[in-house]
Amino acid sequence: MEKISTHRRKKKLAMGSMGTDSLPVSGDDGGPSSVHYVAAPKTIGSSSLDALQSTDSRRVMDIVDKLRRSGLSGILQLPQLVVSGDQSSGKSSVLEAITEIPFPRKENLCTRFATEIILRRATTTSINVKIIPDKQRPSMEKKRLEQYKSTIVDFTELPALMEEATNLMGLNDDGSGAIRAFSRDVLSIEIAGPGRPQLTLVDLPGLIHTDNKKQSKEDVALIQGLVDEYIKEKRTIIMAVVSAKNDYANQIILKRCRDIDPKGNRTIGIITKPDYLDAGSENEANWIELAENKDIFLELGWHFLKNRSDKEVSKSFTERNANEAAFFATGRYRDLPPEMVGIESLRNRLSQMLYKHLKAELSSLQKELNEQHSEVVIDLEKLGEKRTTTREQRRFLMKLSQEYQDVVKAAVNGQYEHNFFGTLDPDTSIDDEGNMRRIRAVVQYLNMQFASAMREFGHKRIPDGSDEVVPLSECGADKNAVEPALDEDYAHFSVLQVAEARDDAIERVRRILIRSRGRELPGTFNPLIISQLFWEQSHNWQSIAEFHIKKVAQVCSSFVAAAISCIVADDVATRLQASTVNPALQSRVERAKAELCRVIADNKHHPITYDPTYIAKVQDMRRKKSDFKFKGIVDQARTSIYSDTTRHFEHYLKPDVLDRGKGDLLEHDMDKTSAEDALDSQQAYYKEEVKYFISAVTKQVIERHLMRDLTADTLSPMLVGDMTDDDVAFIAAEPEETVRLRSNLETRKTMLEKGQETFKSALGLCK
Structure with a gap:
């Protein structure tokens, strides 16, 4: 089997004596480092996956899938399922059981970066792998990782392909001694086939409890930050995986989910490894009580799964499902509702859950898409027309x-x-x-x-x-006028x-x-x-x-x-x-x-x-002065005499005082x-x-x-x-950053318009 890469090189994979009918399976996260292979059909897909989606659910999923394929996942928060939990909680086994895809879980491989699994229906089977680099990487490194794209047609090639991607991320020893424990890069695996549902899941690295020789404090912070980035997205359904091997009160994922989704509106709890519990023990009873939503309440509820043990790694998915059904048919698990145990009922729950969640989110998703399109159009209008020539610039x-x-x-x-x-x-x-x-x-x-x-x-x-x-009224304003208040x-x-x-x-x-x-x-x-x-x-x-x-x-x-x-x-x-x-x-x-x-x-x-x-005004002022002085003389000459006849005081002016006052009307000081x-x-x-x-x-x-x-x-x-041509060019010529911005905005606008057409077509709005 040969791998087809974008750099057009073909490489024979060293797969030992494996044939094309074998698929890799292994133990749970942090399990044996060896990879096992079991016989499997050549076609990619399984009829048991039909339970994962109803007709209505598939129609809604089609919309999200088309939006994702239009490149909108980097612009909008698209609905997705995120599988998260503590290290060795059984996340990858849960993911494998849901999708029936035998992902290699070699030690220190899948759990060291986020893995995005995109399932979609297609007439032909294919597996496309690419790396989505961390935004914080230098531009040269981002370009190098973005160039990595490979296509295979058989799962047997998947381990070597993922190993190569891991090397490119710098997570394996390259001889320099500088080995990174974890990466913020994302490995995207798109699996297409006739029997595949339209579904996107993300497997996140396990949360670390404490640092050690292989995992530093920086690694602990990196993983917690990465997990938070995914589960805080409002359109993400969180599958919080907890292992029954450890006390659930000590498992970090539950605290992270309660902090970000306190009411559990979009969190479903997955309990793995119940076979490690002693039958009839108090510990088993506590876990069953948790599953019944009596301890930590989650609106989406809890679910029991029994994955393959280390001794069962060579068994097929059919055998795995049969063993799981037999296990939950015994002991206290028989009293639990059938929809709370086993992979088949989990698929049905996820189907209904996804359908309700996506149906509720589509309206806000379409609104957000239209708003972003309007913003992009405004930004492009601000840039104006392309301005390459002097004529275009002057226009x-x-x-x-x-x-x-x-x-x-x-x-x-x-x-x-x-x-x-x-x-x-x-x-x-x-x-x-x-x-x-x-x-x-x-x-x-x-x-x-x-x-x-x-x-x-x-x-x-x-x-x-x-x-x-x-x-001295110098302002000259009308006395009856109201002056506006002056600012401070x-x-x-x-x-x-x-x-x-x-x-x-x-x-x-x-x-x-x-x-x-x-x-x-x-x-x-x-x-x-x-x-x-x-x-x-x-x-x-x-x-x-x-x-x-x-x-x-x-x-x-x-x-x-x-x-x-x-x-x-x-x-x-x-x-x-x-x-x-x-x-x-x-x-x-x-x-x-x-x-x-x-x-x-x-x-x-x-x-x-x-x-x-x-x-x-001058005459008026002089008149007022004269009136003021004359009034003073009159006040001095005024006298009052009581009349016996009228029995009232009668007012008179003294002539001699008036005569003497006349001289005071004139100012003798000429200066x-x-x-x-x-x-x-x-x-x-x-x-x-x-x-x-x-x-x-x-x-x-x-x-x-x-x-x-x-x-x-x-x-x-x-x-x-x-203006001269030089002046016009100085003002109107587009700098390189503007050219790049215009290109990015036009690309973004095209993607958003494709998304709008997807909504119109899917919702029957196109004539």
């Missing part, structure tokens, strides 16, 4: 720029119908990533914050709260302000007036003093405006980055921002700052206003009068000018330089058209 950028324009124009115009804007969450802060995409709303909010900050902190000198003739990051501007009473302010202005006097007549003031007072009072304007520009610029930068990332893959977005977008945004900020400097420079010139409200007039004029001018400054910053600086035509210099079709 890609042109299309990208058009999509970018649509998003940005909609955001700047405040039209938020595009999917890019998502769902509005009013409970989040304005600078939340989701809200940041609605850039017009955010900038409007920031502009209102800027206006409030200017009215609150724009004036350097503020009233100290004392009773004054004319309040504006609070630091309050330290730039100085509290000052009106009398102190007048005295300060008087001193300035004296030191700034020109050729003006006494009682008047130099017009230039208004400029000096205004410049000092508006000292904070530039700081507040620069802070506002910085905040809006950050919003624009975050928004543009989000818009680009939404429509293109990260690698292209990074290069695009570095080469085009970021320089354009920086240029916009510089132009905005330059515009602000021009506005500030205009304020440094001599005050000019043509607004008639300025004169009205103080001029200082008051200058201060009033400056206040009236400030109230009008702060409105202009707010308008100039929001319109001429923010709108003109940061918001308007945001796509023109960041990314537009015209900009793409002006």
Whole structure:
């Protein structure tokens, strides 16, 4: 018999005097190292396996088998049976009894790595073997192991083939002295034949209780981690094998199953080696009680199996099954329900169990498959079209720029119908990533914050709260208007302000007036003093405006980055921002700052206003001062006299007091009068000018330089058209990792689509 390998070499197997009618069998896990062979039919399969699947079960299994053959086992968690237990618990014998496949269980062979057995129906018989390498292996080793694929047509070739796979995994002595005890690689054996059911089982290495000379602490951890990886999969049915030779309370597998599947929803307990128990003993009674689900409850229950002993290794499967049936027909086992003992009833239980489990999982499996397909499609859409030539690359950028324009124009115009804007969450802060995409709303909010900050902190000198003739209300806002609450990051501007009473302010202005006097007549003031007072009072304007520009610029930068990332893959977005977008945004900020400097420079010139409200405000302030003083004189002249006639107090004004008070209406200190007039004029001018400054910053600086035509210099079709071929290639050319990613995504998409077609076909959805 010759083995057919992918590397196309043929090798005569040293099988001694065996013929093609012999099959290898041996003792249980950890049993004799020799391998025995018994006569067996040449055809692969057994009619006794029919009990493993009903018609409905086979139909469901067909779906899973087709999904697995489509390559989806590496993408989705496909349903499977996992056989697990402690070392020497009888796992491999259980697996052999279920499938009637005589796997070689030579010492330190099968139990040192996971073995995946895939059974499927086919018109011809074949056995295909491959290695699925551990994901943690170096790429060169993974490639070497993945290349190993062999096909045989007779079980007699299986031992040598598995031995070769073991050598490739590095588990045998290669002469270097470095022997690995266990491997995380998986040996996959696909057995096809006319009599085979659609079934996948995994035989896991036995759990180790403690380290020893041959098995280190690292080996203990490796096996526990490997077993956990398999049994934690939500679509896996766990066959927890426990040996009656050892106390079940000390067998690790039961604890692992209870930790991962506490209710036992997908765990069935398999009790092996009951023939080692003394008939009628208390120990036997304890094991029977366990099988009856009275101790450790498993929703799927327990089952007794009697496998071949060391003396029965040469017996056929028919003889094995007959001996097992005879054993369970004696003693206390006769009282157990027939469905709890023996291999035939186990197959029936597994058939029903698998059918219910798979039927329940198919809906969620199909949903998960569709969700992953949608994710892959989105990822491919982000990569865009293939970009090999300059023409393809430029076309890609042109299309990208058009999509970018649509998003940005909609955001700047405040039209938020595009999917890019998502769902509005009013409970989040304005600078939340989701809200940041609605850039017009955010900038409007920031502009209102800027206006409030200017009215609150724009004036350097503020009233100290004392009773004054004319309040120093520098903000110029309507008294009945409600100012929006300022964010905390504006609070630091309050330290730039100085509290000052009106009398102190007048005295300060008087001193300035004296030191700034020109050729003006006494009682008047130099017009230039208004400029000096205004410049000092508006000292904070530039700081507040620069802070506002910085905040809006950050919003624009975050928004543009989000818009680009939404429509293109990260690698292209990074290069695009570095080469085009970021320089354009920086240029916009510089132009905005330059515009602000021009506005500030205009304020440094001599005050000019043509607004008639300025004169009205000055006159109103003077009238209020006169009214305040006159009211004080009237209060001094007011007197009350009791009338005997009316029997009430009558109120009068004393003429002499009024006459004396008339002189107090006029200020005799002409410098103080001029200082008051200058201060009033400056206040009236400030109230009008702060409105202009707010308008100039929001319109001429923010709108003109940061918001308007945001796509023109960041990314537009015209900009793409002006790019050189080198610039286009730098931005749009696909790097090697992207090419590999695209290939992987396309392969993944093809597999998922095959899975979708499998579901449609199997469920009768295709027309």
